Amino acid sequence: MKDTNKNLKQETEVSQALDMARKIHEDKCATINGRDYIIANVNHLKRRKVFAYFTRIQKDLQNKDFWFLESSEWAEVEKTIDSVVLFDGNSMTKIRDHWDDYPQDYFLYIQSMMPALSYPFLKGLSGA
Numbered sequence: 363m364k365d366t367n368k369n370l371k372q373e374t375e376v377s378q379a380l381d382m383a384r385k386i387h388e389d390k391c392a393t394i395n396g397r398d399y400i401i402a403n404v405n406h407l408k409r410r411k412v413f414a415y416f417t418r419i420q421k422d423l424q425n426k427d428f429w430f431l432e433s434s435e436w437a438e439v440e441k442t443i444d445s446v447v448l449f450d451g452n453s454m455t456k457i458r459d460h461w462d463d464y465p466q467d468y469f470l471y472i473q474s475m476m477p478a479l480s481y482p483f484l485k486g487l488s489g490a
Contacts, residue, residue, distance in 0.1 A: 380477075382474070392474040399447050399448070399449055415435065416477065443479065447475060
């Protein structure tokens with residue numbers, strides 16, 4: 363019974379996460395702490411890069427283990443994400459000190475953008 367409840371809870375969490383990714387992907391916007399982060403055009407190569415990394419660290423994200431933030435590979439993936447996200451009409455790659463001004467948005471941004479940008483692949487895997 364305990365395993366069944368745990369599995370049901372995990373399935374519900376996965377379903378909710380997939381739904382959140384779908385909404386952000388379709389709306390092209392993640393509102394975090396009242397600020398809109400807009401997804402611009404994302405080509406297949408950029409989406410693929412984010413998806414590959416996301417699938418490797420997905421369990422770490424679920425466990426709130428952010429070890430990867432100090433890796434050089436994350437730095438490249440973050441640049442890719444930032445290159446397709448706009449804040450106040452500007453590419454995140456061109457905004458200096460954004461995370462110094464809004465550090466409270468950073469983890470939600472990561473946890474929102476990786477699955478949203480990966481959603482077309484996730485949709486294919488889930489059969490949704």
